[in-house]
Amino acid sequence: MTRLVLASSSPARYALLKASGIDPEVLIPTADEQALSDQFKTNNPNHTTSQLVAYLADAKAESVVGLQETFGALVLGGDSALEFQGATLGKPHLAEVAIERWKQLRGNHGVLHSGHCLIDNRDPAAPKMVSKTSSTKVYFANITDAEIEAYVATGEPLKVAGAFTIDGIGGAFIDRIEGDAHTVVGLSLGVVRDLCGQLGVEYTSLWR
Amino acid sequence: MTRLVLASSSPARYALLKASGIDPEVLIPTADEQALSDQFKTNNPNHTTSQLVAYLADAKAESVVGLQETFGALVLGGDSALEFQGATLGKPHLAEVAIERWKQLRGNHGVLHSGHCLIDNRDPAAPKMVSKTSSTKVYFANITDAEIEAYVATGEPLKVAGAFTIDGIGGAFIDRIEGDAHTVVGLSLGVVRDLCGQLGVEYTSLWR
Numbered sequence: 001m002t003r004l005v006l007a008s009s010s011p012a013r014y015a016l017l018k019a020s021g022i023d024p025e026v027l028i029p030t031a032d033e034q035a036l037s038d039q040f041k042t043n044n045p046n047h048t049t050s051q052l053v054a055y056l057a058d059a060k061a062e063s064v065v066g067l068q069e070t071f072g073a074l075v076l077g078g079d080s081a082l083e084f085q086g087a088t089l090g091k092p093h094l095a096e097v098a099i100e101r102w103k104q105l106r107g108n109h110g111v112l113h114s115g116h117c118l119i120d121n122r123d124p125a126a127p128k129m130v131s132k133t134s135s136t137k138v139y140f141a142n143i144t145d146a147e148i149e150a151y152v153a154t155g156e157p158l159k160v161a162g163a164f165t166i167d168g169i170g171g172a173f174i175d176r177i178e179g180d181a182h183t184v185v186g187l188s189l190g191v192v193r194d195l196c197g198q199l200g201v202e203y204t205s206l207w208r
Numbered sequence: 209m210t211r212l213v214l215a216s217s218s219p220a221r222y223a224l225l226k227a228s229g230i231d232p233e234v235l236i237p238t239a240d241e242q243a244l245s246d247q248f249k250t251n252n253p254n255h256t257t258s259q260l261v262a263y264l265a266d267a268k269a270e271s272v273v274g275l276q277e278t279f280g281a282l283v284l285g286g287d288s289a290l291e292f293q294g295a296t297l298g299k300p301h302l303a304e305v306a307i308e309r310w311k312q313l314r315g316n317h318g319v320l321h322s323g324h325c326l327i328d329n330r331d332p333a334a335p336k337m338v339s340k341t342s343s344t345k346v347y348f349a350n351i352t353d354a355e356i357e358a359y360v361a362t363g364e365p366l367k368v369a370g371a372f373t374i375d376g377i378g379g380a381f382i383d384r385i386e387g388d389a390h391t392v393v394g395l396s397l398g399v400v401r402d403l404c405g406q407l408g409v410e411y412t413s414l415w416r
């Protein structure tokens with residue numbers, strides 16, 4: 001069995017890995033995500049959403065790779081954001097922001113980008129790093145004002161990228177997607193398999 | 209709050225409803241699924257996969273709707289199958305069948321059909337029934353013989369329609385989908401919302 005360390009505090013990423021037969025160890029990234037994000041945006045005024053999540057996924061994985069708990073393991077960093085009408089939408093945090101967002105999202109579509117960075121730290125003297133970003137088109141249902149208010153009242157959309165989940169309470173408000181399904185949850189298992197292949201690791205050796 | 213009774217023994221459908229904020233009561237359908245399926249196929253030699261799952265979803269909901277536990281509630285029946293190269297694929301049951309299936313599925317695509325039947329039994333003297341089937345295109349990754357063997361050895365594909373899950377161990381072996389994501393798990397939350405609307409029930413009133 002190959003050990004996997006998840007460098008992310010996202011409960012959705014952890015639950016997804018568990019459901020897929022993997023028992024990841026978790027290390028909260030020491031990278032200051034907000035500061036890194038602001039700095040990246042300042043240094044790259046014409047960046048795409050895809051570039052931003054790739055940068056943050058790399059930073060999260062790299063921030064823990066010096067820790068002894070990762071020696072002998074693969075380290076996985078991930079970051080996600082919604083691209084909508086040219087803007088990058090992260091977590092709304094406030095109820096009034098979430099309500100305004102949903103009034104724009106409903107009946108429209110966006111693209112959920114998830115960045116992945118996998119570092120092979122089985123030999124800590126010579127770590128190897130590979131990265132890949134996946135993008136999935138998401139079509140939002142044309143929900144009513146009452147549904148938006150009921151959804152925001154649950155608190156769920158405030159703390160998630162793009163103000164929605166597909167694997168939680170928001171599931172009924174996504175009409176359809178085109179692309180990898182787990183990318184929308186925040187972590188593509190297919191990409192993890194692909195990156196394992198690049199590192200010469202059998203994906204199935206991650207299974208418990 | 210509106211009560212929902214799930215007329216299905218599928219743990220995936222139950223887990224999906226729970227994750228979406230709904231606490232369904234569960235009643236195992238008394239309908240003999242295999243007998244009904246065989247009978248339907250005999251009586252309708254030119255049936256589509258979509259027609260078969262619609263018929264079985266209706267039969268499952270109808271089989272419990274006379275039981276007192278459903279009085280005052282909505283009753284939801286569901287059934288799923290994979291359409292692949294003109295054939296309807298259910299559960300493989302045997303390891304050798306699952307291995308042969310995956311050798312055909314890999315690198316190809318199919319359509320997962322999920323039938324839904326919602327019966328409003330809030331007034332048991334006058335139940336109202338609405339139905340809808342949703343269909344999602346599924347693209348399978350071109351996995352290796354070793355991956356097929358490791359996957360079948362987990363036992364998971366033997367007991368699921370089409371020999372794969374997207375929400376379990378098989379998640380990494382689905383490259384992309386086009387359509388409603390939960391249809392692939394066996395139950396579209398968007399369809400449940402739609403059927404609630406047809407019955408004059410607010411979908412959000414199902415939330416705990």
